[in-house]
Amino acid sequence: MLTIKKRIAEAILGKVLSVAPDAALTAEEIAGLLEYPPDASMGDLAFPCFRLSKTLRRSPVQIAATLSEALTDACIESAEAVNGYLNIRISKDYLALAVLPEILEKKEAYGAPSVGQGRMVVLDYSSPNVAKPFHIGHLGTTVIGHSLRKLHEFAGYRCYGINYLGDWGTQFGKLIVAYRKWGSREAVIEGGIDKLVELYVRINNAIKGDPEKGIPADEALAEESRAEFHKLEMGDEENLELWRWFVSISLEEYEKTYRQLGITFDSYKGESFYTDKMPAEVQKLRDAGLLKIDDGASIVDLSDYNMPPCLILKRDGSTLYPTRDIAAAVYRKAEYGFDTAIYVTSSQQCLHFAQWFKVVELMGYDWHDQLVHVPYGTVSLNGAKLATRTGNVVLLKDLFALAIEKVKGIMEEKNPDLVGRDDVAEAVGVGAIVFYYLTNNRIKDINFNLEDALSFDGNTGPYVQYTYARACSVLEKVKDEALDGEMTVTCEEEATLLKVMAQYEERVLTALRDYEPSVITRFILDLAVAFNKFYHACRIATETDGVKRATRIRLTEATKHVLGSAFSLICLRKTERV
RNA sequence: CUACCCGUGGCACAGCUGGAUAGCGCGUCAGACUCCGACUCUGAAGGUCGAAGGUUCGAAUCCUUUCGGGUAGGCCA
Numbered sequence A: 001m002l003t004i005k006k007r008i009a010e011a012i013l014g015k016v017l018s019v020a021p022d023a024a025l026t027a028e029e030i031a032g033l034l035e036y037p038p039d040a041s042m043g044d045l046a047f048p049c050f051r052l053s054k055t056l057r058r059s060p061v062q063i064a065a066t067l068s069e070a071l072t073d074a075c076i077e078s079a080e081a082v083n084g085y086l087n088i089r090i091s092k093d094y095l096a097l098a099v100l101p102e103i104l105e106k107k108e109a110y111g112a113p114s115v116g117q118g119r120m121v122v123l124d125y126s127s128p129n130v131a132k133p134f135h136i137g138h139l140g141t142t143v144i145g146h147s148l149r150k151l152h153e154f155a156g157y158r159c160y161g162i163n164y165l166g167d168w169g170t171q172f173g174k175l176i177v178a179y180r181k182w183g184s185r186e187a188v189i190e191g192g193i194d195k196l197v198e199l200y201v202r203i204n205n206a207i208k209g210d211p212e213k214g215i216p217a218d219e220a221l222a223e224e225s226r227a228e229f230h231k232l233e234m235g236d237e238e239n240l241e242l243w244r245w246f247v248s249i250s251l252e253e254y255e256k257t258y259r260q261l262g263i264t265f266d267s268y269k270g271e272s273f274y275t276d277k278m279p280a281e282v283q284k285l286r287d288a289g290l291l292k293i294d295d296g297a298s299i300v301d302l303s304d305y306n307m308p309p310c311l312i313l314k315r316d317g318s319t320l321y322p323t324r325d326i327a328a329a330v331y332r333k334a335e336y337g338f339d340t341a342i343y344v345t346s347s348q349q350c351l352h353f354a355q356w357f358k359v360v361e362l363m364g365y366d367w368h369d370q371l372v373h374v375p376y377g378t379v380s381l382n383g384a385k386l387a388t389r390t391g392n393v394v395l396l397k398d399l400f401a402l403a404i405e406k407v408k409g410i411m412e413e414k415n416p417d418l419v420g421r422d423d424v425a426e427a428v429g430v431g432a433i434v435f436y437y438l439t440n441n442r443i444k445d446i447n448f449n450l451e452d453a454l455s456f457d458g459n460t461g462p463y464v465q466y467t468y469a470r471a472c473s474v475l476e477k478v479k480d481e482a483l484d485g486e487m488t489v490t491c492e493e494e495a496t497l498l499k500v501m502a503q504y505e506e507r508v509l510t511a512l513r514d515y516e517p518s519v520i521t522r523f524i525l526d527l528a529v530a531f532n533k534f535y536h537a538c539r540i541a542t543e544t545d546g547v548k549r550a551t552r553i554r555l556t557e558a559t560k561h562v563l564g565s566a567f568s569l570i571c572l573r574k575t576e577r578v
Numbered sequence B: 001c002u003a004c005c006c007g008u009g010g011c012a013c014a015g016c017u018g019g020a021u022a023g024c025g026c027g028u029c030a031g032a033c034u035c036c037g038a039c040u041c042u043g044a045a046g047g048u049c050g051a052a053g054g055u056u057c058g059a060a061u062c063c064u065u066u067c068g069g070g071u072a073g074g075c076c077a
Helices: A002-019 A027-033 A052-056 A060-068 A092-109 A136-154 A170-182 A185-208 A219-233 A237-261 A271-287 A321-336 A347-362 A396-414 A421-438 A461-477 A492-502 A504-514 A518-537 A546-569
Strands: A045-048 A076-082 A085-090 A120-124 A158-162 A291-294 A297-300 A310-313 A340-346 A371-376 A379-381 A446-448
Touching (some): A002 A027, A002 A045, A002 A052, A002 A060, A002 A085, A027 A045, A045 A060, A060 A076, A060 A085, A085 A092, A092 A492, A120 A136, A136 A237, A136 A371, A136 A379, A136 A396, A136 A421, A136 A546, A170 A185, A170 A219, A170 A237, A219 A237, A237 A396, A237 A421, A271 A310, A310 A321, A310 A347, A321 A340, A321 A347, A347 A371, A396 A421, A461 A518, A492 A518, A492 A546, A504 A518, A518 A546
Parallel strands (some): A120 A158, A340 A371, A379 A446
Antiparallel strands (some): A076 A085, A297 A310
16 A cells, blocks of 8 residues: 555646646655545545645645546546545556555565664563463563564564563572472472462562461561572572572473464573673763762662652662663673664553663663663453462463363364364464454553453454465365466455555554554454455355456455464464364 | 553444544344355444543644543662
């Protein structure tokens, strides 16, 4: 559609210049003004003439009327002036002879913008905390992050995905103490991450105590944990070994989930990796005179920027969250030379990112404006906050298992002869969850309703995957046939389907601009709807007219390419059969 | 208290670089299988976009105020 808009813009510009030779207007500006009419019956594209009325000193109605006269281009079927709008209808021949062949030629590369050529982007996402449960609260960063990665790759960016594991901090002191006190090698080997989580929860409860039950807080246990973490920091071999073991157990578990989602990372450098890189940045801050001692802690005052101060060092001199993020950013800039660094985290961390981004700027790093925080809304479960303590939490692996089970149940009933059923059930089950999550704007809080997430009716993952399978099924029937070489678009459903596909690149660019995967999800829905309407209105494989049949089969093939391409942008697996 | 985010039909959401009768899904009601996979398709009812001002030829979209909900705010991450 970008090509079409450009052609129409040039035709309009030519017209404008013929009446007003001195009009300061470019084809790009006109293309930017072109919009989609609210109702398809008005046309495919509209040019509002209101803004031109000032420079041309004529009424919009007159301008539209003038422009509509003999506006010609290969892609224009008709141009009609209505209430100050120039409504343009795209030529069916152009759709059949230019758009469709382009999709068939480029296949899944169709619609790929080239804005990322020669550019590099680092994405920081997923980043679970070791030995803490990997639950549906982590779905956002994981799925949005990976989708942004795919979008950038599609646009030609070189990408580097980092899983910034929460693998350092006093929680490991706690875990080590708990392990020695209540755990055992055998129990952890058998129970895996669940056992680690259990130990972690247990020691936290012991430290906090329970006033209601009259159990006092255990300060000694807290002190012991701090001491063990201190030993770990000092390089105590025994503790280090335990730590490595805990990390690897957790990673193994996470990778199972990542595999189901088809997600891989280029790096698992976690917080621990940056511990020795912080002192240099702290020194730099000190040298620049940015550090201020306040109540014993070292802070960077940000009151000039209407923000609370950013804490760099605790009273005891140890580092904090922002310190590590700054050091990590400096390292990544030097190591990867990114043009953009994207951080996908919950919107609860907005202030934190705004603060340390500002500190990086104050430190004089000229790449501070290449740092981008992509926040997403808070996830609650069935209306209540997620909380490990109250048990209102669903692990990602359990959620996926639930969805897969449900799909299997349906398949047993509807398609019992399907080969590779387990694999397909996983693709559809996991896909349902991913699609449900990525349907809405990322910034909105989401109440994760299990019933809705596992619903397969309407705008859902199974609906679009079913549509994909249906297209594949038609193509399977005709795969070895020679088709008529001619193509012609004869009905509205065919034309609409092509017009939707022609919008793909624009939608990809919007998704990139806004860091918003849901733009792609919505596009997939639009395309699935258009294809299903086409499918019902037109015979495809059973059509007797040779040219029509060839066109429709190719239309189906094109849909398969574009749908498949868009699926991969939102971590949705392609299902040839369902 | 301060800052940021959200507030669109019964429910859950699109649309928000201002533009023509505000869209989709679920649910409700009424239809379509001698037809390539009915997890599909067609149609109906239902909202004036939290509220009030303002800017504009034109506002769900921009500005101000206000109400409701959420999040964050020094030694956790």
